[in-house]
Amino acid sequence: MRWTIKPKPEQKMVDALATALNVDGLVAHLLVQRGITNYEEAKKFFRPELKHLHDPYLMKDMDKAVHRIVKAIEDGENILVYGDYDVDGTTAVALMSSFLLERYPKVATYIPDRYTEGYGVSFKGIDFAEDNEFTLIIALDCGIKALDKVAYAKEKGIDFIICDHHRPGEQVPSAVAVLDPKQEDCSYPYKELCGCGVGFKLIQALAAEEGLGIDALLPYLDLVATAIAADIVPITGENRVLAYYGLEVINSQPRTGIKAIINQLKKNRLTITDVVFVIAPRINAAGRMEHGQHAVNLLVETNYAQAENFAKEIEEFNTDRKGLDRTITQEALQQIVANKEEEKYTSVVYQEDWHKGVIGIVASRLTETYYRPTLVFTKSGNKLAASARSVKGFDVYNALEACADCIEQFGGHKYAAGLTLLEEQYAEFKKKFEEVVSTTIDAKLLTPELHIDAILELNQITPKLMRIIKQFAPFGPGNMTPVFMTENVKDTGYAKGVGQEEAHLKMAVTKNGAGPISAIGFNLGKKLSLLKNHNSVAIAYTLDENEWNGNVSLQLKIKDIK
Known part of the structure; x- marks a missing residue:
């Protein structure tokens, strides 16, 4: 992952908002990053009202x-x-x-x-x-x-x-x-x-x-x-x-x-x-x-x-969907490896018997694995149908528009689209899509980017901060959960892989006498070696609450470790 620290908001603006709201500088910093610069905007953000809806x-x-x-x-x-x-x-x-x-x-x-x-x-x-x-x-x-x-x-x-x-x-x-x-x-x-x-x-x-x-x-x-x-x-x-x-x-x-x-x-x-x-x-x-x-x-x-x-x-449908999703994802990954396509700018795969209902999910899984604009095709009647998924910052809809001469029809958004074409158009489309993407995409977009809102010290992480951040919800595009970074932390020595095949990482971190704070890193089991011998690392994380046996405790949800 590329770690990108968001630009620091103008300090005068942060200080003015902190005073107006009677909050600390960190909270004001996070609000200004979200375009909230005065009391009225903050009130609308924290206390949404139905009267704010447009006519x-x-x-x-x-x-x-x-x-x-x-x-x-x-x-x-x-x-x-x-x-x-x-x-x-x-x-x-x-x-x-x-x-x-x-x-x-x-x-x-x-x-x-x-x-x-x-x-x-x-x-x-x-x-x-x-x-x-x-x-x-x-x-x-x-x-x-x-x-x-x-x-x-x-x-x-x-x-x-x-x-x-x-x-x-x-x-x-x-x-x-x-x-x-x-x-x-x-x-x-x-x-x-x-x-x-x-x-x-x-x-x-x-x-x-x-x-x-x-x-x-x-x-x-x-x-x-x-x-x-x-x-x-x-x-x-x-x-x-x-x-x-x-x-x-x-x-x-x-x-x-x-x-x-x-x-x-x-x-x-x-x-x-x-x-x-x-x-x-x-x-x-x-x-x-x-x-x-x-x-x-x-x-x-x-x-x-x-x-x-x-x-x-519907629960049964969902269970069946999960099974198909796993199988087809494996087959698609094998196809990419067998065709030696890992170095391409795009992932385009096709198998005529893949279930049309899950190709969108499979496209998302492949994008997570190879982080490329991705299309998954299957046979649909006498045509081929595909689901497209993109990487952050790249408009796959525009890329498909540039390939319109070898597509029957398409529609969708910047990051997700669907299309159909004739079987005889497939090879030409695959070649054209790779050409369009390779000549228009900024190569750095092929590495996932982690946006960091602020650098924190462990002693700044308190239940009060957690309570305030919970009020930033609901989270989603345009208002993502704040991601923090802390440098030079050490594990207490008990870090271990947990879950199936030890895919996840459980740890507790300290720095300069602050902590320990427990942390979980989903799908970060491979990073365990970085924590050995009390090595100092940088962690990127969100604040989270762990519920266990009716007890709620603060924990860090680790996004990446370096």
């Missing part, structure tokens, strides 16, 4: 979307709520459909099949709408590039409202309303909403038409927080408010389906990290292994006994 009508086409839904209800039309099969899509469908169904009965949901229809709006979905006399489709977390599909629906007398957050192409579909803050001509003040977040803005506008305030929508925020966590969008601005209150709902009054998932865990209070690594993979597993509709069924269920059955079924 939904600031979003382009919001008035058109609301008007069309109100008209559909008045005219007794059938409304189809359509969404992608991942966490963002299924939570958005659960949110929109449950909101509408509380007001109007003629609402149904549709999640495309990952294997027969692929990502986004499908012709099959539109045919389903026509066959069942739906005249309005609300598409969530997809649709911004569905020009031909929306035109096809129009021919059949079916209107579209699109709620998306992906990057638009040069043209947007001719829908009744296109809600996407990333449109260049959309002046909505916050651009980083997830798909479920855009859906939430639409129900916020619909609720306002009924004279309902934002508090009436609190019960929906567990879905929004789950989508924000799973989609790895920045937890800044409006997303921070939504995630903060959504976590409160998850921990106090979650909807029946989320409660059924949580009750399988032995955890009192969930953090955003728990949502990312515990709730989200289970919701995702439905679309990966079977069908995304299973996730929607769980998320809208109000009967607890039935929700428990759905949660058990």
